[in-house]
Amino acid sequence: MATNKHRVMVPSNMGKEGVDILRARGDIEVVVYPTAISQADLLPLLADVSGIALSATPYRQTELDASPAMQVVARIGVGFDAVEIPALNARKIPLLTTGIANSTSVAEQAVFFIMAIAKRVTELDALVKEGRWSDRFTTVPSQLSGKTALVVGFGRIGSRSAKRLAALEMDVLVYDPFMPAATITEAGYEAVTDLDAALPRADYVTIHCPKSPDTVDMFNAARLAKMKKGAGLVNTARGGIVNENDLYDALVSGHLRGAGLDVFDEEPAPASKKILSLDSVFAAPHVAGVTHESIVGMAQATARNILSVLDGAPNYDNVVNKKIYAQEDTPSPWHNRRTSPN
Numbered sequence: 001m002a003t004n005k006h007r008v009m010v011p012s013n014m015g016k017e018g019v020d021i022l023r024a025r026g027d028i029e030v031v032v033y034p035t036a037i038s039q040a041d042l043l044p045l046l047a048d049v050s051g052i053a054l055s056a057t058p059y060r061q062t063e064l065d066a067s068p069a070m071q072v073v074a075r076i077g078v079g080f081d082a083v084e085i086p087a088l089n090a091r092k093i094p095l096l097t098t099g100i101a102n103s104t105s106v107a108e109q110a111v112f113f114i115m116a117i118a119k120r121v122t123e124l125d126a127l128v129k130e131g132r133w134s135d136r137f138t139t140v141p142s143q144l145s146g147k148t149a150l151v152v153g154f155g156r157i158g159s160r161s162a163k164r165l166a167a168l169e170m171d172v173l174v175y176d177p178f179m180p181a182a183t184i185t186e187a188g189y190e191a192v193t194d195l196d197a198a199l200p201r202a203d204y205v206t207i208h209c210p211k212s213p214d215t216v217d218m219f220n221a222a223r224l225a226k227m228k229k230g231a232g233l234v235n236t237a238r239g240g241i242v243n244e245n246d247l248y249d250a251l252v253s254g255h256l257r258g259a260g261l262d263v264f265d266e267e268p269a270p271a272s273k274k275i276l277s278l279d280s281v282f283a284a285p286h287v288a289g290v291t292h293e294s295i296v297g298m299a300q301a302t303a304r305n306i307l308s309v310l311d312g313a314p315n316y317d318n319v320v321n322k323k324i325y326a327q328e329d330t331p332s333p334w335h336n337r338r339t340s341p342n
Contacts, residue, residue, distance in 0.1 A: 018299025113260020
């Protein structure tokens with residue numbers, strides 16, 4: 001263990017359980033920074049920092065240039081589209097995420113959205129609260145048993161979503177171009193290799209792939225048109241994977257029945273955003289992975305990730321840019337480690 005103190009920066013919204021792990025170490029000085037810190041305020045703080053935990057704060061070439069002592073960058077979560085990986089690679093600085101710490105929470109949110117669409121939660125709630133009880137048979141929900149769900153992405157979250165959907169007696173299709181079909185079929189689901197051909201079969205589609213140049217606008221007007229009439233779409237992955245204007249049109253036209261959105265192309269999403277005016281849209285403020293349990297788990301995992309690198313024994317399973325260690329099992333574009341769903 002190093003004898004010199006390492007300065008480690010953590011955002012103010014990091015769970016206390018993780019901060020306590022860092023503060024328990026005599027060789028760690030913890031610096032808490034505001035979650036919504038501006039770049040201008042952040043840069044001067046980075047001069048002698050060995051490790052940083054990120055919530056929503058971007059970390060790109062400019063931040064790295066201001067961090068000559070940086071040894072490890074850790075995300076409190078699993079998404080890393082706001083981190084410039086090539087810049088880290090050039091300095092051989094690992095980026096670590098929290099593994100499965102919030103996977104179950106996100107999977108549960110995705111299933112909840114599907115259930116909310118099927119059970120017409122908003123409409124039935126309004127019938128009772130507005131005294132329109134006699135209209136109840138004009139708004140009839142659907143059962144999920146026997147319906148078909150298409151899971152896009154079979155990593156840590158997608159695999160858990162599939163397991164929960166199957167428990168509802170749904171037929172589960174899985175599209176993941178980077179996952180061997182045998183892995184999907186051995187888990188008990190149907191692997192599909194052609195997304196466009198699978199869409200007309202699905203009553204519900206739930207997205208669990210990362211945002212990348214290949215997945216931006218993945219669900220645009222053309223692809224939404226291929227979905228079954230009356231289907232539902234759920235996105236708990238990243239904003240921009242679904243074209244919101246095209247989704248709005250598909251919902252207004254009646255082609256799609258409903259949507260569940262935890263993420264948006266602009267965040268915070270303005271209340272004036274037209275898609276939010278639709279009763280057929282269930283929205284959440286990018287908190288699918290934020291539960292009481294996951295806050296603790298992600299904070300602890302983030303602290304241990306940072307310490308593992310500073311101690312010279314990186315938690316390799318949680319490293320995104322494994323190539324800096326010259327390992328052969330480099331991550332696929334859609335996931336940095338496979339795990340069995342729990």
